[in-house]
Amino acid sequence: MMDLEMLTELFRVPFITGLLLTVVITLTGAWLRLREEWLAGLGLPHIAAAGGVLGTLIGLPVTLSAFLATGAAAGVKTLAGKASNNHFALMLILGWGAALMLAANSYQGEMIGEGLLRGQIYFSTLNHLYGVLGLGLLVLCSFSWLNRRLLVQQFFPDHHSANQIASWPHELLFAVILVSAVVLGTLSLGALPAFALFFVPSWVAFGLAAGWKQGLILSLIIGISAYIAAFLLAILLDQPFGPTLTLLLSAVCLLRLIPAR
Amino acid sequence: MTPGRGQQPLVTFAAVRAGYRQAVVGPVSFQVMPGEILGLSGANGAGKSTLLNALTGVARVFSGKIHRSPGLSVSHHRQRPVLPPELPLTGGELLRLMNAHHQDQPERLQPLLDKPLAKFSGGQFQFLQACACIGSQSDLIILDEPTNNLDGHAIHSLSGLLAALAPHRGVLLVSHEQAFLQDHCSRVIDIPLSDWSYQTP
Numbered sequence: 001m002m003d004l005e006m007l008t009e010l011f012r013v014p015f016i017t018g019l020l021l022t023v024v025i026t027l028t029g030a031w032l033r034l035r036e037e038w039l040a041g042l043g044l045p046h047i048a049a050a051g052g053v054l055g056t057l058i059g060l061p062v063t064l065s066a067f068l069a070t071g072a073a074a075g076v077k078t079l080a081g082k083a084s085n086n087h088f089a090l091m092l093i094l095g096w097g098a099a100l101m102l103a104a105n106s107y108q109g110e111m112i113g114e115g116l117l118r119g120q121i122y123f124s125t126l127n128h129l130y131g132v133l134g135l136g137l138l139v140l141c142s143f144s145w146l147n148r149r150l151l152v153q154q155f156f157p158d159h160h161s162a163n164q165i166a167s168w169p170h171e172l173l174f175a176v177i178l179v180s181a182v183v184l185g186t187l188s189l190g191a192l193p194a195f196a197l198f199f200v201p202s203w204v205a206f207g208l209a210a211g212w213k214q215g216l217i218l219s220l221i222i223g224i225s226a227y228i229a230a231f232l233l234a235i236l237l238d239q240p241f242g243p244t245l246t247l248l249l250s251a252v253c254l255l256r257l258i259p260a261r
Numbered sequence: 262m263t264p265g266r267g268q269q270p271l272v273t274f275a276a277v278r279a280g281y282r283q284a285v286v287g288p289v290s291f292q293v294m295p296g297e298i299l300g301l302s303g304a305n306g307a308g309k310s311t312l313l314n315a316l317t318g319v320a321r322v323f324s325g326k327i328h329r330s331p332g333l334s335v336s337h338h339r340q341r342p343v344l345p346p347e348l349p350l351t352g353g354e355l356l357r358l359m360n361a362h363h364q365d366q367p368e369r370l371q372p373l374l375d376k377p378l379a380k381f382s383g384g385q386f387q388f389l390q391a392c393a394c395i396g397s398q399s400d401l402i403i404l405d406e407p408t409n410n411l412d413g414h415a416i417h418s419l420s421g422l423l424a425a426l427a428p429h430r431g432v433l434l435v436s437h438e439q440a441f442l443q444d445h446c447s448r449v450i451d452i453p454l455s456d457w458s459y460q461t462p
Contacts, residue, residue: 036345
C-alpha cells in the first residue's frame, strides 16, 4: 500500500503533464493534417532537440534554447510563405544531424540529446506542468475561434483577404500553440513519441470519422487512451515510456483497415 | 435580378491593371450594383480570374483602383476548388463555415449534407462550394466558372439560386459558357486578350 502511494506521488506530475500534452498535441496534429503540414510534427521536434543541445553547450537553459530554435524555424517558415511537408522534411534532416553532431562533442550535450530524442517524461517537473497548463488554457480559450479560422482558410483560401480580415492573428496563435506543443512535447515525451501523437490519432480518426467534430473527438480518444495505456504498461512492465507509446500507437494504426463510414 | 436604381455600387473597378509578378490584364473598368449579376467573358488567358483575384487580394493591382462599398462582405467560389484527399468534414459542416443555412439549399444538395467530403465527386464538391458561397449571405458573390463539372440538374439548381437572390446582393460571374452568361447576367463585359495576357502569371 505504501508502495502504491509512493508511486502515485512520484508519477503524479509526470502523468498529468503528459496527459495534458497529449490533448494539446493530438488537437494540434489534427490541425496540421488539415493544413497538409503533418510532417511539422516530426521536423520541428528535431529542431527543438537540436536547440536544446545547443543550449547546454552555450550555457542557456534547455527549455529556452529549444523554444528559441523552434520559434526561429517556425518564423522562417512563416516568412517564406506557405510551408509544405518538403520544408518540414528539411527541418527533420537538419535538426537530427545538428542534435547528434552537437551532442557528440559534449558529454552533457550527449545526455541531453538522448533525453530529448527518446523522452524523459518521468523527469517532468512542476514547471513543465505549469507550462503545459498555460498552453492547455490557451488552446481551450481559443479553440472555437481558431478551429473555424483554420477550416475556412483551408476550404476558402482567400475568404479572409477578400473580406479584409487579417490572417496574421490566427497564423500567429497557431504558430505559438504549435511551437509550445513541440517544445514541451519534446522535453517531456521525446521527439519521436511526440511525433507519434501529432501523427497517428488524427490519421486513424480521419479515416474513420464521418464529420470534423467527430474526427477531433475520435483523435482525442485514441491519443488519450494510447497515452494512459503506455504510461501504465511502461511502469508495470518496467519498460521505457517513449517506445511503449510509439509501439502502442503503431498498433492503433491497424484501425485504418476498418472501411471508412 | 435587376440592378437597384439610385444605389451605391458594391464594387467599382476603375482602370484596373492586375496580375501577379506583372500585369496580365487591364486596364478594365466596371461596376457591380446591388441586384445585378455582372458577367465577365473572354478567351482563355484573358485574365478574368486574375481580376477576381485582384478583388480578393490574391492578385496585385498594378494601376487603377478597386473601390469597395463600406463594410462589403464577399464570398468567392474559386475555379477548380481543391477537394482535400481525406478530411472528415461533411457537406453540412462546410456550409456552416460560410454561415449558409441548410434549409435554403436546393433539394439536390440535401442528400450530400451528411456525406464526408472525401466521398464527393469533383462535380458534387464544385456544386457544394457554389451553394456555400451563394448561401453565405455576403453582399457580393464571386463565381468563377461555377458550372465546370456540373451536370444539367446541378446547373438548373444553380440557376434557381441565382434567380432567387435578395436585391441587395450582387454577383460577379465568370463563365466560358455563353448561354449561361446570357441567361443570368444583367450585363456581360468582354475582357479582351492583351499583349501581356500571354505572359506567365
